[in-house]
Amino acid sequence: MRRFLSRKGRFSLRQSVKSGPRCASKDFYLGLPTNNQKWPEEFGFRLGGVGPSYILSVLEGSSAFLAGLQPGDQVVDIEGQDVTNLSTPALIALAQTLKTVPPSIGVVSRLEQIDIAPGQDGRFGFTIVGDSPLMVEDCMAGGPGGRGGLKVGDYVMEVNGIPVKLHDTAAAMIKAAQGRPLRLGVLSMARRPKRLSSSMRVLSQSGDSVRDNRAHKAIEFNKKVEDVLGEEPDVKEQLFEVLKQYATERDVDSLAEALPDILITDNHQQLIDSVR
Template sequence: MRRFLSRKGRFSLRQSKSGTRSASKDFYLGLPATNQNWPEAFGFRLGGTGPSYILSVVEGSSAYLAGLQPGDQVVDIEGQDVTNLSTPALVALAQTLKTVPPSIGVVSRIEQIDITPGPDGRFGFTIIGDCPLMVEDCMPNGPAGRNGLKAGDYVMEVNGIPVKHHETAAAMIKAAQGRPLRLGVLSMARRPKRLSSSMRVLSQSGDSIRESRAHKAMEFNKKVEEVLGEELDVKEQLFEVLKQYAAERDVDSLAEALPDILITEEHQQLIDNVR
């Protein structure tokens, strides 16, 4: 879970695995004074009929520096649950808020899909566009279709590497040369899941489960702000580790990484919240 933090002293450098993100003095001076043109004026685009998702982020923008990434779902804005709001409704709400820019809570919704090529070496889908890339066509009975890819899905990653441009993604897919391919995909439509009879009762309470998770996510963000405050590097490291766990579900790696990040006695409070 990550936060797009408000303007008050939180637009400092961002550490990531690929290096340091920084903003020039001109960027700071050019920050909008209102939310009238949110979110584009702050460097990101949204899509979705409810919930809403981040489709692209401009490098060097306030959204980029705060850690927003394509494939994130917006779950709250200024502490208000927005998991069911469409993009127009979310934008309308944000533009009425006084905090510039409003604080938002997000969670990654990128789904990893592994595709083994067919006998002809092809994967059975085509992509179009830039920032983000969209699946234009996907053969339902082809290798990608059988693994859940659909026309209209957005491709955010190829073999674990974020992609923005069609030419880059196409070259990476072609370079697979018959080897298995892993796509990081954002699907606007909820994927139907086959449920056993023992799972059907649980599915009936899905709405309450989602509401509970969204509430817990907001509470966790509040706890992070309370404990870590302006320790931006620590927050960044924590969110990166949690994102990796969300993708891989490797409990051992998470348990090993947390003590190296949350090193003080005060930090230790967050470990229980992570659990």
């Protein structure tokens, strides 16, 4: 569950880990260390930024992943201390001196949604490199990506609403979208973030609220699938087969690769956000 507050919310790895056992993907679980000397890596996430500091990647199955940290989050406070202007080295140094293991942190998402219309050749005018996170290596200022607001050095965290970590997966999804508008979830360190507002998330929650929220989402999703694919039983069957496989394996990259081959029409695209 995500809540949006008018004041600072708080994110606590400790509370999420204590809320009850969860099955991590591929039978992997990163146990909590006894001190903060190797924070944040030993807790399953990486940071970057010269002030503010941002979460660049989260290891699937780690304590950070189970607690709900997401790539594109900005760290705004740690154990109640304002760290909005601290660089990554300074933030890490501070965290490693704290006695609470792990320190609680407040986060706010800085992910921007950028819509890019294809050029006359069907392409989007930019290239990406790297894995987890993906970075924009080249972007023509007057090309489709540049006109949409994309810049060299931006980190691409989502493609058409689906989180992406691997270059090959993202490249395949972008190629599949050629000729149609593309939406990217982007973290840009070149843009100064807006002041904190109601976008602060509170991720600490009880096990009952998690189950209730998931049940509600499942009902809403099934209704939307019926509305969109009610006349396409074959497509609906393929979609649920892929989702069933994801529920078993928790392989986000395989899901991201499979969806564009199933949800191919403009009408289908509205299901992407719901799948997410």
